[in-house]
Amino acid sequence: MNLLTEPWIPVRLLPAGRPEKITLSRLLCEDGHWELCLPRDDMELAALQMLVCMAQVIFTPKDVGELKQRIVSPMSPEVFDSGCAPFQDWFRLDHPDYPFMQVRGVKAKEFTPMDKLLAGVTGATNSCFVNEPGLAACLCEGCAAIALFNQASNAPSFGGGFKGSLRGGAPVTTLVQGEHLRQTLWLNVLSEDKIIENFPWHQETKKQRPSWIEPLKAGEVVPAQKIGLLRGLFWQPAHIELLASDGEQSCSCCGFVAKRLCDRFNKAKFNYTITDLWPHPHGARIAKVKNGVREEKFVSFTTTAPAWTQLSRFVVQRQIDGRNEGQEPSAVVRQAQGVIKSLRLNIGGYRNNQASIIERRHEIIFLNDGWSSKTGVVHELVGLAIGYRDALNKALFVFSNGFKDAKGSKVKGAGVSVHEVAKEQFYRRTEDTVLDSLASIDFANPAPVLLAMGERLRLLDIELFENSVRPYLNDPELVRTMAISRNTLRKHLKALKPQQDGEE
Numbered sequence: 220m221n222l223l224t225e226p227w228i229p230v231r232l233l234p235a236g237r238p239e240k241i242t243l244s245r246l247l248c249e250d251g252h253w254e255l256c257l258p259r260d261d262m263e264l265a266a267l268q269m270l271v272c273m274a275q276v277i278f279t280p281k282d283v284g285e286l287k288q289r290i291v292s293p294m295s296p297e298v299f300d301s302g303c304a305p306f307q308d309w310f311r312l313d314h315p316d317y318p319f320m321q322v323r324g325v326k327a328k329e330f331t332p333m334d335k336l337l338a339g340v341t342g343a344t345n346s347c348f349v350n351e352p353g354l355a356a357c358l359c360e361g362c363a364a365i366a367l368f369n370q371a372s373n374a375p376s377f378g379g380g381f382k383g384s385l386r387g388g389a390p391v392t393t394l395v396q397g398e399h400l401r402q403t404l405w406l407n408v409l410s411e412d413k414i415i416e417n418f419p420w421h422q423e424t425k426k427q428r429p430s431w432i433e434p435l436k437a438g439e440v441v442p443a444q445k446i447g448l449l450r451g452l453f454w455q456p457a458h459i460e461l462l463a464s465d466g467e468q469s470c471s472c473c474g475f476v477a478k479r480l481c482d483r484f485n486k487a488k489f490n491y492t493i494t495d496l497w498p499h500p501h502g503a504r505i506a507k508v509k510n511g512v513r514e515e516k517f518v519s520f521t522t523t524a525p526a527w528t529q530l531s532r533f534v535v536q537r538q539i540d541g542r543n544e545g546q547e548p549s550a551v552v553r554q555a556q557g558v559i560k561s562l563r564l565n566i567g568g569y570r571n572n573q574a575s576i577i578e579r580r581h582e583i584i585f586l587n588d589g590w591s592s593k594t595g596v597v598h599e600l601v602g603l604a605i606g607y608r609d610a611l612n613k614a615l616f617v618f619s620n621g622f623k624d625a626k627g628s629k630v631k632g633a634g635v636s637v638h639e640v641a642k643e644q645f646y647r648r649t650e651d652t653v654l655d656s657l658a659s660i661d662f663a664n665p666a667p668v669l670l671a672m673g674e675r676l677r678l679l680d681i682e683l684f685e686n687s688v689r690p691y692l693n694d695p696e697l698v699r700t701m702a703i704s705r706n707t708l709r710k711h712l713k714a715l716k717p718q719q720d721g722e723e
């Protein structure tokens with residue numbers, strides 16, 4: 220199957236059309252308002268990201284003007300055809316010699332079932348709760364291509380010596396969401412000048428071919444600065460060969476009947492080293508200096524904290540300064556600052572424990588008009604909300620663990636992790652408040668919304684604190700600890716509240 224010419228893109232017409240499969244040219248050259256339509260949000264995000272990568276390398280807009288044109292109106296079939304011409308053989312899943320993102324003749328002791336390619340279907344203890352059984356038993360070639368791309372780009376490695384994606388274990392992907400699929404796709408394609416900003420080595424690596432056409436050598440050491448855009452966007456860290464069988468059957472992912480389905484694959488690990496970090500345009504990076512050495516990595520979900528807690532990293536650029544870490548939003552989000560007014564940020568990723576996926580996350584966060592010139596306000600708002608989380612957490616930590624009094628003797632705490640329980644409640648109860656504040660804030664005059672949000676979170680902190688300590692009210696041994704922890708809360712809350720005239 221050729222991804223450039225055949226109908227593999229699972230979509231439905233907005234607002235409520237029936238699911239169908241369309242070709243890339245229908246998506247890009249016609250004016251239909253589509254949305255992706257797959258049973259899993261991570262597969263939809265992967266399909267979007269793969270389409271973005273294809274448009275990025277095949278139809279790179281020469282400047283922001285051309286990009287804006289593409290965002291607004293469909294491209295002509297002539298432009299589409301001439302763009303695709305040099306790539307006809309590169310995007311064929313079943314090419315006899317150079318199959319898309321695969322290697323022919325992979326030697327493996329045994330076949331691997333397709334569900335291993337669908338991130339998180341097996342392996343994690345909770346996977347049977349979040350996935351329907353048999354979801355990946357056999358995949359049509361379109362879904363197989365999406366799963367192959369997702370496994371290589373966004374999921375942890377297969378483990379046991381297999382290499383992971385260019386962004387590391389399980390990176391968070393942040394893309395810009397438009398009104399419909401074609402617009403969303405172009406909103407995430409970098410224009411040529413932005414590519415050069417992000418990849419200063421772009422000109423020298425422009426003609427580079429992907430790894431399935433020009434394979435890496437075993438044991439090769441590759442500096443990230445030698446990896447071109449196309450090669451990096453479609454990086455395949457393992458040796459994989461999809462195996463398909465003929466015969467009409469419905470795909471266990473999208474449900475469409477196909478004549479040819481991938482029902483197993485071969486995989487083999489492959490050793491190489493990449494030095495430095497490749498600046499993938501779809502992920503935010505954080506940097507800090509450790510022992511005099513700058514360390515940089517892509518943002519991932521490492522805790523149960525909701526995505527908004529990391530929002531500053533996703534949209535606010537900050538240099539490393541002494542104590543604070545540096546942060547760099549994804550290149551596509553940075554580009555969007557000059558292109559769109561309000562931002563709908565599409566955030567997705569997995570939380571993993573080595574090779575197994577514990578959780579998958581997918582969220583859309585809306586930032587009101589004016590965000591792009593005032594990203595500092597986002598930093599402030601998120602920082603304020605985190606401040607209230609920490610105030611509660613610190614106070615209840617004291618209540619849980621006790622403290623040392625002035626004489627240095629230990630005063631006992633409740634001995635139960637009430638602070639952890641309260642933190643989860645805080646996240647659950649504040650999500651709407653924080654997201655509504657981001658969506659409604661007047662970036663030119665943020666004070667009223669910040670004040671209102673602060674007041675709601677302050678009251679919530681007090682409520683959650685009192686609920687947490689209530690069961691211990693009659694315990695004489697905890698009287699002092701409770702008083703001290705309540706004081707801790709009061710002190711931290713006071714520090715968070717802006718001082719007003721007449722207040723002490």
Ligand SMILES: [Zn+2]
Nearest residue numbers: 359362470473
């Ligand atoms: Zn399918």
